[in-house]
Amino acid sequence: MRIPTILIADDDEExxxxxxxxxxxxxxxxxxxxxxxxxxxMDQLVGNQEVPELIILDMNMPGKDGLSTLKEIRELxxxxxxxxxxxxxxxxxxxxxYCKLAGCTDYILKPSVYSEVIDSLKKIVAYCG
Numbered sequence: 001m002r003i004p005t006i007l008i009a010d011d012d013e014e015x016x017x018x019x020x021x022x023x024x025x026x027x028x029x030x031x032x033x034x035x036x037x038x039x040x041x042m043d044q045l046v047g048n049q050e051v052p053e054l055i056i057l058d059m060n061m062p063g064k065d066g067l068s069t070l071k072e073i074r075e076l077x078x079x080x081x082x083x084x085x086x087x088x089x090x091x092x093x094x095x096x097x098y099c100k101l102a103g104c105t106d107y108i109l110k111p112s113v114y115s116e117v118i119d120s121l122k123k124i125v126a127y128c129g
Contacts, residue, residue: 006023006031006032008034009041009066010035010036010058010061011062012058015110018117020032022117022118023125026122026125037061041057042073051079052082056085056087056124057084058088059088067099070102070103083128084103085104086108088109088110
């Protein structure tokens with residue numbers, strides 16, 4: 001049986017570490033692959049035949065941001081059904097609206113308390129096949 005793969009684009013290394021710890025605590029067996037921006041994640045998708053179970057995008061990243069990455073993912077038929085969650089500090093109504101229109105599965109604000117990070121990730125992994 002294949003271990004599920006989750007791709008995460010977030011330019012903040014501390015956020016990446018927190019997410020890795022929280023995923024381990026949630027107890028969802030998966031392979032996490034981190035990218036510092038949307039372009040690096042897209043390079044991985046385009047050059048790989050394996051379809052991930054889930055993609056998590058930060059909204060504000062240098063280079064290709066979360067919204068641009070989301071739009072590009074949704075243009076690729078092979079990834080059209082993959083859940084894409086925007087997990088970000090941005091609560092701007094326009095960001096939320098644009099991401100929902102572009103096809104995000106969910107838009108979740110990053111919590112500041114670790115126990116709430118765990119709760120958020122439990123909600124996010126529920127989107128996996």
